[in-house]
Amino acid sequence: MVGRLEGSVAVVTGAGSGIGRAIAERFAAEGATVSVWDLDEKDAAGTVDALTERGAKSAACAVDVADGASVGRAAERSLAAFGRVDILVNNAGVFDYYAPVLDTSEEQWDRILGVNLKGMFLVTKSLLPALLDGGGTVVNTSSISGVVAGGGGIAYTSSKHGVIGFTRQLAADYGKQGVRANAILPGAVETPMTRPILEQGDAAILETVRSVPAQRHAQPAEIANLALFLASDESSFVHGSSYVIDGGWTAL
Incomplete structure (x- = not known):
């Protein structure tokens, strides 16, 4: 059977581990060539090695x-290697471990907003001309912290609210030119970034995670399944939407 992303080229940021790696693996399994972007060159190379072992075409970018x-x-490197970009997943992000305003330094604020929101702007701007060439798809990773409080600190929550606004405006500006943009809003997901919280975090936070209707946290592959839907033609009429995938956290 032909994969749902057969012949497409995807760029996935933060793909060295966690949700980003799961998305890269899912896309590759569906036939996509994947450009793996990550701050950690070793992690990016590890994802590429895993994809290559499965017969997928891939390359790493630190x-x-x-x-x-x-x-x-x-x-420039990705476009030189693969000639085009059909799918962009803005997934790279950092967490502030629930720091409130009085515990957040200017440096921490700048770092969180710099990666989670400014980074999304910079990456999208750099690849948008290529996406416009063939009519592409953008999937942005926000969070339930983009719609409610309590899933992060002041900087993280602000940045993830911003991601939703960024996604909606991107869809409004470029949808008529053939580029779709949508956001995924995960709840608690077990990743290298969140594992310390899930294992030894604040008791109230852990109780919230365990009390959601699903009664567990998500695995990265479950988030990747939603990203696949939004990246594929199956979601061809979906523009500017935000999809919560949180085990029912925000339903409480």
Whole structure:
């Protein structure tokens, strides 16, 4: 059977581990060529090795999404290697471990917003001309912190609210030119970034995670399944939407 992304080229940021790696693996399994972007060059190479072992075509790019020059080099490298980009997944992100305003430094604020929101802007801007060439798809990773409080601290929650606004405006600006943009809003997911929280975090936070209707946290592959839907033609009439995938957390 032909994969749902057969013949397409995808760029996935933060693909060295966690949700990003799961998305890269899912896309590759559906026939996509994947350009793996991550701040950690070793992690990016590890994902590429895993994809190559499964017969997929892939390449690694070490990139700091919060740095315009770094993003520009990665975009040039990806386009030179694969000739085009059909799918962009803006997944790279950092967490602030529930820090409130008084515990958040200016440096921490700048770092969180720099990666989670500015980085999304820089990456999208660098690849949008290529996406417009063939009519592409953008999938942005927000969070339930994009619609409710309590899933992160002040900087993280602000950044993830911003991702939803960014996604909606991107869809409004470029949908008529053939580029779809949508966001995924995960709840608690077991990744290298969140594992310390899930294992030894604040008791109230852990109780919330365990009390959701699903009674568990998600695995990265479950988030990747939603990203696949939004990246594929199966979601061809979906523009500017935000999909919560949280085990029922926000239903409480």
